[in-house]
Amino acid sequence: MFFLDSNAPVPLFKQLYNQMREHILLGSLPADSKLPSVRDMANNLAVSRNTVDGAYQELFAEGYIYSKPRSGYFVSPLDQESAPRSLVSKPDNQAPPLQRAPTYRYDFHPARLDPESFPNRLWRKFFLECLRENPQQLSEYCDPQGELGLRFAIQNYLERSRGVVCDPEQIVVTAGLQHSLDIVANVLKEDHSRVAVEDPGYPLASTVFRNHSYKINPVPVRPDGIDLDALKAGNSSIAYVTPSHQLPMGYVIPVANRLNLIEWAEAGDKFILEDDYDSELRYSSKPIPSLQGLRPHGNIIYMGTFSKVLSPALRVSYIVLPRSLLARYYRLFQNHFSSVSQLEQRTLAKFMVQGYWNRHIRRMRSIYKKKHDTTLRAIKEHFGTLAVVDGQGAGLHVVLQLLGATCGETEIIRRAEQKGIRLLPFSWTCASGKSVPVRLMLGFGGMTEIEIKEGIALLAQACH
Ligand SMILES: Cc1ncc(COP(=O)(O)O)c(C=O)c1O
Missing domain, CATH: 3.90.1150.10 (Aspartate Aminotransferase, domain 1)
Structure with a gap:
């Protein structure tokens, strides 16, 4: 009947008090019913007697329960009419209660x-350094495209390890792939309305583009990448792909087919969205260079993330926009602010520049x-x-x-x-x-x- 969570910020006795109080007010603990003894309740819930005693004492002090000498505690008769409305009745449009995600072994x-694996000690050190070094920066918004130091560090890393050719001015620091796709969908929607996505594939891309009123065209994936004939037949002018490690199948598109895909994009004003999400993690062979590196001045929008190697909780990702889209990006996003914490960006830049990222x-x-x-x-x-x-x-x-x-x-x-x-x-x-x-x-x-x-x-x- 009662569920206590030792990881929750609310003390256990308070959780028990809250739940019992609610049951009393709702009538599911009826008036004059006897409560289990402190010891039985503590055993049932696998908590200490102090926890149960604390909850009973508080309910007793507030009149929700009463005690009989040598018999224990009983539920007080309450006037249901005067019980708080939020507890006794639920308005029709009330959201369903949040489901606690079950934990699995x-x-x-x-x-x-x-x-x-998170580099806690170093992160704390660099974070504190950032706080100390330049406190006046905290009273200002940071660069809307992302901290320049971080963009330099990302550019340097991408050039060396992924063969991406770009300048920091082409990089936008974002708060995750969803945010990256949102920006891209806005930038492309003046001229494009149909997006090809891999099937099977990462469904987030379809969701974001659908929310921007694009038509979605699922294209089958084969061991050598997205099916090019089906892609051509589908008349999409944008293709979202995961060429380094296709999600979910894990295929790696061989270079020959990367070039075929680039050729598809070059025949017409089409765009490739290259999601290079876990390119760092190759165990048996050398990484294949990015599509962007094969055609640095082509219509390829490169997207990467720190979620796979560092932490998905940080929410730091990035886009590399082709130069041809920069003017439109500036026009559309001129009044926007960065969505990523300046402190986290500066901490990450230090972590990268001082060699810890590699x-x-x-x-x-x-x-x-x-x-x-x-x-x-x-x-x-x-x-x-x-x-x-x-x-x-x-x-x-x-x-x-x-x-x-x-x-x-x-x-x-x-x-x-x-x-x-x-x-x-x-x-x-x-x-x-x-x-x-x-x-x-x-x-x-x-x-x-x-x-x-x-x-x-x-x-x-x-x-x-
Ligand atoms: C295909 C793909 N791309 C990118 C990401 C990373 O997304 P984010 O940067 O929002 O954490 C994921 C996360 O699971 C993913 O599966």
Whole structure:
């Protein structure tokens, strides 16, 4: 009946008091009913007796319960009419109560990072330095396009590691991919109305462009990238692609097909949106250069993020706009302010300029390579010939295709949940909303190697 959360900021006794009070006011704890003894309640809720005693004392002091000598506590009879309206009746348009996300012992969500990996000590040091160094900057808005120091650091990094050719003036620091796509959708909408997206693919791109009234054209993805014939047939003038590590399949577009895609864009005033989201994490081969690097002056809008290697909680990402779009960007966004905290931007710039970003990438690559290898070994051990793996060798997840599965995705997810396993449905990435054949996305970033091994052993049981 009562749910207490030891991670919540509200003390446990207060949580219990609030919930009991609400049940009394709603009548679900009826007048004169006897409450469990302090000891029984504490045992049931697995909390200390002090917690329960604290809640009972407060309810008693406010008259919600009364006590009888040697019998314990009872609910006071209350006049329901005088109970606070917000508790006894719910207005029709009230939003449903927030659902607490369940926690899972084995969480295979592909967007989770190693929980121990954030460079806490360095971040705190640089953050404090930023606070001390130039306090008057905190009384001003920062550059709407992003702190110049950070844009220089990003430009330098992209040039060296991704072959991206640009100037800091082409870079816009954004608060995540959603924000990047929002800007791009605004910049392109004067001349474009139809966007091709990968199918299966990252659904956020479709959502953002649909919200800007673009028509969405899902195009099948093959192991060598987006199907170019289908792309051409669809008459879209924008293509959103994830060429370094296709989401979700993990395919890497070979250079020959990157050039074909560029050729498609050059034949007409078309644009490629290159989402290079986890290009840092390649485990077995050298990264393939970005599309933007292959045609620095082409119609390619490059997008990157710090969410995969540093932290998705920071909300720092970036766009590299082609020069041809800068005038329009300035016109449309001239009265906008930066959406990313100046302090976080300056902290990140220090982290990058002082060489820690490259070191951090190397460290993360080694941590995730171990988890990636453990995942593949566990799949081999527990699924054997009953599954095929796609997308290995990069990123934070692999895709498991089940051979001869006897039930569908929904049933497998349900069974997995019963074993404490969380899976993000693969069908979430499919334009049709259906995943045929049955595929599972296995993110390994947020799990320990032991959890990966145990989780995959249990998952195999849930699939067979
Ligand atoms: C395909 C793809 N691009 C980009 C991102 C990163 O998005 P953001 O920068 O908003 O954290 C993700 C996150 O999961 C992703 O799956």
